[in-house]
Amino acid sequence: MTSPLQVALESIPTCFEGTIPSAICTVGADGAPNVTHLSVVHRVDERHVALSRQFFKKTEENTSLNPLAQVEVVEPGTGRTFVLDLRYDHTETSGDLFERMRTRLDAVAAFEGMSNVFQLRGVDVCEVLECAALPCEFPAAEPVRGVSLERLEAFSHQLAGSEDLEEVLRRTLDACAELLDCHHAYVMLADETAQRLYTVASAGFPASGAGSEVAVGTGIVGLAAQRRQTIRVTNMARDLGYAHAARGEFAEDRGGDDTIPLPSLPERQSQLVTPMLASRQLVGVLALESESAGAFQAADECLAGIMASQVAMAIAAVGNSTTPAASAGVRPVQVKYYADDESVFLDNEYLIKGVAGGILWRLLRIHEQEQRVDFSNREMRLDATLGLPDVKDNLEARLILLRKRLEERCDYLRIEKTGRGRFRLEITRPLELVAVDAGPPSR
Amino acid sequence: MYRIDEALQEFVESGVAVIVGTADAAGRPHVRLGWGPRVHPSRTRVSFFLEAERAPVPLGDIAATGQVAVTCSDPITYRSVQLKGRGHAVPEITAEDEAWVARHRAAFIAAVAIVGDPPHAARNRWIEGALVRVDFDVERAFNQTPGPGAGGPL
Known part of the structure; x- marks a missing residue:
């Protein structure tokens, strides 16, 4: 039976977040140590961790000959340091663990607008033989955040x-x-x-x-x-x-x-x-x-x-339930609608595009033709010109989005909810509607 | 021997994170944070410091095998260099050595603060106590910066 670790891995979860890089030492066939930083040491379970195979071929070469490694991990909030004695077990190149670590690496690359930067060639799963804390000046552990059920x-x-x-x-x-x-x-x-x-x-x-x-x-x-x-x-x-x-x-x-x-x-x-x-x-x-x-x-x-x-x-x-808008003033505001991508511009300032743009344009056209300000979600759904899909149309979300954009971008056009599945178009300045067949101007 | 040029010396003696790798005669590896790397005038020898209380095993390894690997990494840019060679512990350290380590620790705390480490946590990466200086002759140097060139000799 294996004896328990001096420090249980689950008691130091933040050490495995990748907040502070970990250090790993392996030993070559000639007995020479090799030491490098690892971006993430991933805790797999109470006795295993996973290391990413990315750039450090020497580390891989060493563990293929001598499966022992030592890793130093740091608790980011306290600086407490722990050393883990590891024994290489196996490498995974697919599966849940591999995908999770791959996504984590790809996320960093994605943020940078890169791709194929961190090609994860494999995940080395290692058994943890021991985990011990190094002496430190301030040994208090990081407070564990509780979850209130x-x-x-x-x-x-x-x-x-x-x-x-x-x-x-x-x-x-x-x-x-x-x-x-x-x-x-x-x-x-x-x-x-x-x-x-x-x-x-x-x-x-x-x-x-x-x-x-x-x-x-x-x-x-x-x-x-x-x-x-x-x-x-x-x-x-x-x-x-x-x-x-x-x-x-x-x-x-x-x-x-x-x-x-x-x-x-x-x-x-x-x-x-x-x-x-x-x-x-x-x-x-x-x-x-x-x-x-x-x-x-x-x-x-x-x-x-x-x-x-x-x-x-x-x-x-x-899902498919609700939402809001009406009129008049001084200089008319020009509302331009580009059918190509359903984008709407107010006095040449971009407002919105896509389905939400199409909805706004439709509301304004009805208002222009019928002077109507009250609308229902249902009629929007049934309005063939909007081309909303039969099953999942996200209409309510589009209306919320549209209302927020209007609140942010102008003070003369509003969509106000008037009841479940009903809304009003509130217009306090005259509008000049202009439909443009060509694509929108480059933004 | 590998000869350290001025640019590499400047890097090694800046606020880098220093990780020291050793192994015992049975091939068991050990890693600790090191402090105060300094390039000797010969440019082929480097000193660094380990904490007696936190690193007794690595110090034992060095006494037993002499083999040592030291990687210096810039916490902000991740530029990293690994130096490998053979060395030995020096019995006594001087006031100048202690001042050198204090200077490096201050630079290290400043560097990691830029990437979000709270100063109190960075400060907990060492304890006040006896330091042991290790001098080693650099036999090989490697680029350790993450990327396709990692592991290549300098």
Whole structure:
């Protein structure tokens, strides 16, 4: 029977977050030590860790001859240091563990707008023979963040009782603050094709980013959606340095389109992106950011995962229900509509595009022709000119998005909710509607 | 012997993270943080310091085998260089040595603060106590920066 480790791996979870690089020493056939840094030592279970095979061929060569290694890991919040004696067991080149580590590496590359920078050739799974703490001046352990099941249950009940998508989204962002102590979060929903995500609600960012879009597969957010995996970045500054070193050049690209930037903290150090899935379908993503390194821990990842599933199911449940708009003034505002991509410009300033742009244009046209200001979701759905899909149209989300964009961009055009599934168009300046057949001007 | 030029000396003596690898005669590896790397005027010898209380096993390895590997990494850019060679512990250290280590630790804390390490956590990476100086003759040097060139000789 194996004796217990001096320090249980599960008691030092933050050492395995990759916040502070770990060091590994192996020994060659000639007895010479080889020492290098590793970006992440991944805890597999109570007696195993996994090391990524990326660049360090000497380490691999050594472990193939002598399976022993020693790794030094550091607890980021306290600086406590632990040494792990390892024995190489086997290498995995596919499977869940491999995919999780691959996604983690690809996320860093994605942030940098790179691809194939961190080619993960394999994951070396090692048995942990011993884990011991080094003496230190301040031995107090990092406080473990507790998860309140009562509060999680309360959130679950709140979601179940939500009347419409807007309430679901509001409660979700509130829960990020209450349950995860994260005050910078946003929700993106998948469009009808499940190929793009668009921001529908956010809290705690300098700019709301409402309407910002990203292709599934692009950037950290798009990667989490594509792989259906949570991505947790614990130290952006270090990851960028690592990516930069590996690539030797810098090309920041978060993956969002350039029309509206994604919600973002200027000094973000940590990011947690969790896909929201219901009935195996991608509903969207829940994204959290922090200006502190190591802000999101493994426990937060679990909690965010549970929340995301609950939110996804709640969205699917309220799915097709609601929303809001009306008139007159001074100089008319020119509303230009480009049919090519359904983009709408107010006095030549970009407002929105895609389905939401098409909806706004349709509302304004009806208002112009019929002087009508009250609308229902139902008539929007039945309106063949909008071309909404029969099954999953995300109309409510589009209306919320549209309302937020209008609130951000002008003070004379509003969409106000007037009841369940009903909304009003409020227009306080005269509008001049101009439809353009050609594509929009380059932005 | 490998000859360290001025540019590499400047890098090695900056606020780099220093990790020291050793192995005992049975091939068991050991790793610890080292402090205060310094290039000797000969340019083929480097000194660094280990903490007696935190690194008794690596110091025992060096006494037994003489083999040592030292990787210096810039915490911000990840530029890394590994030096390998043979050395020995020096029985006594001087006030000048202690001042040199203090200078390196201050530079290290400043560097890791830039990438988000809280100063109190960085400070916990060593304890106040006896230091042991290790002098070693550099036989080989390698690029250890993550990337396709990692592991290549300098």
